[in-house]
Amino acid sequence: MDMMLAGKTALVTGSGSGIGQTIACAFAREGAAVVVNDITEERVAGTIALIGQAGGRAMPAICDIGSLDAVNAAVASLADQGLSPDILVNNAAVLLASAPFLETRPEDCEREIRVILHGTLNCMRAVLPGMIGRRWGKVVNIVSDAARGGQEREANYSAAKGGVLAFTKSMAREVGRHNINVNAVSPAATDTPLRQALLRKMAERIGEQAVQEREEKTRRAYPLKRIGTPEDVSNAVLFLASDAARHITGQVLSVNGGYTMIG
Numbered sequence: 001m002d003m004m005l006a007g008k009t010a011l012v013t014g015s016g017s018g019i020g021q022t023i024a025c026a027f028a029r030e031g032a033a034v035v036v037n038d039i040t041e042e043r044v045a046g047t048i049a050l051i052g053q054a055g056g057r058a059m060p061a062i063c064d065i066g067s068l069d070a071v072n073a074a075v076a077s078l079a080d081q082g083l084s085p086d087i088l089v090n091n092a093a094v095l096l097a098s099a100p101f102l103e104t105r106p107e108d109c110e111r112e113i114r115v116i117l118h119g120t121l122n123c124m125r126a127v128l129p130g131m132i133g134r135r136w137g138k139v140v141n142i143v144s145d146a147a148r149g150g151q152e153r154e155a156n157y158s159a160a161k162g163g164v165l166a167f168t169k170s171m172a173r174e175v176g177r178h179n180i181n182v183n184a185v186s187p188a189a190t191d192t193p194l195r196q197a198l199l200r201k202m203a204e205r206i207g208e209q210a211v212q213e214r215e216e217k218t219r220r221a222y223p224l225k226r227i228g229t230p231e232d233v234s235n236a237v238l239f240l241a242s243d244a245a246r247h248i249t250g251q252v253l254s255v256n257g258g259y260t261m262i263g
């Protein structure tokens with residue numbers, strides 16, 4: 001299906017790695033100009049190189065989305081280049097503490113909420129006026145089934161993602177009149193650097209073999225019997241960012257192999 005994204009500009013936060021990188025490459029393949037955001041120059045350059053090698057168009061926006069000033073400066077710099085995002089994918093996240101809530105450090109909790117929740121709000125604040133002005137906009141927020149169903153040892157992260165879920169629905173109600181769709185994609189276990197880091201930490205705690213056994217158990221618990229890939233997520237994002245999904249807003253689409261089925 002042609003997603004009709006040629007000529008559009010898509011800003012993907014945290015697209016220097018994992019799911020965000022795959023989403024950025026997918027938009028570029030569809031002919032969109034992609035703004036690659038991440039916190040380090042190296043990560044951003046890596047994704048821009050991938051898109052360039054495939055013949056796509058990408059430009060950098062290196063900033064910490066947890067800072068509204070930094071996000072505003074990045075969006076202003078895009079405007080200087082004649083670009084304003086038509087599509088915003090709020091993907092960047094950190095998961096700093098996988099531990100029982102009382103064992104987590106308040107400063108890690110604060111950082112998770114700042115990046116995940118405030119980062120999403122900051123980017124929305126910066127790009128929404130342009131979308132309203134053009135009467136066209138698509139926002140896709142990457143949440144997590146940890147927020148939909150709850151997840152032990154990830155309470156802070158889940159709380160931040162739950163905030164993004166509520167924000168998605170509230171904003172969908174607020175900006176629908178401007179022809180702007182706001183939806184969420186909710187992955188479950190997806191094979192990325194973030195998940196690999198979690199598994200390594202777990203291995204330090206319980207040993208490599210126990211991790212492998214848990215992985216096998218996880219796979220068996222999924223009706224589709226596999227762990228997700230970044231492409232599984234990017235396919236859903238592409239759809240929601242296109243006019244093929246123009247009558248869908250305020251919805252949460254789980255891409256989770258059927259692990260949870262929340263009505």
Ligand SMILES: NC(=O)c1ccc[n+]([C@@H]2O[C@H](COP(=O)([O-])OP(=O)(O)OC[C@H]3O[C@@H](n4cnc5c(N)ncnc54)[C@H](O)[C@@H]3O)[C@@H](O)[C@H]2O)c1
Pocket residue numbers: 013014015016017018019020037038039040043063064065066090091092093094115119142143144145186187188189190191192193194195
């Ligand atoms: N991988 C999974 O199993 C899984 C499951 C559910 C949800 N998710 C969600 O999918 C999204 C992508 O996760 P991933 O697994 O690809 O993670 P990842 O760690 O591979 O990528 C996240 C990227 O965000 C960037 N980032 C972090 N803080 C930032 C900031 N302040 N400003 C800008 N960029 C920043 C990181 O540098 C990194 O490149 C996240 O929202 C995550 O919560 C992932």
